[in-house]
Amino acid sequence: MERILWVVACLIFFLIGLYLMYRGWQNRAKRQAERIGELPPVPAELGAQLLEPTTGLYLGSTIAPSWQDRIAVGDLGFRATAELTRFEHGILLERSGAPAIWMPQESISVVRTERGHAGKVMTEGGVLVVRWTLPTGTEIDTGFRGDDKTVYPAWTAAPSRPTTGDDEG
Secondary structure, three states: OHHHHHHHHHHHHHHHHHHHHHHHHHHHHHHHHHHHOOOOOOOOOOOOEEEEEEEEEEEEEEEOOOOOOEOOOOOOOOOEEEEEEEEOOEEEEEEOOOOOEEEEHHHEEEEEEEOEEOOEEOOOOOEEEEEEEOOOOOEEEEEEEEOOHHHHHHHHHOOOOOOOHHHOO
16 A cells, blocks of 8 residues: 555656656747747749758757747747748758748848757757847847758858848948
8 A cells, every 4th residue: 555655656756756847848839939929921023043942950049149048939949840941032941840940031130050959969060050139129039950051051051131231341
């Protein structure tokens, strides 16, 4: 009888822990909701395709500059298999089982490689990270682990914010 009570107590303790983790995730989403707002919609015209689609794993998005401050709003914090494509007007991240994420060209500040993102740690340069600004003005990092890491140099070499003639000095 004593053993059964211990098992039941452990099970109750485990379930309480799960409930508290769920509540914590929900509270984080409420705190972040105003900062995140609505994501930009995917436009009808993407422009010319600049880079071939890259398959891999979407690791989630974090509030910049912290690589561990995962966004809990909507489905931005959940991992999914994905395909990343660079177009003239921005970057399209198509996720399995979730809506696509559109990162307009004018909002992208840098595409770089990192060792880790959203709690996922890899080898040096194992994660492709896009830093971009949401319509609310919040800067976020979107992480992607490509199946073929040999394409990373092409992604990091592509221009970020477009330059205009006004920048010449």
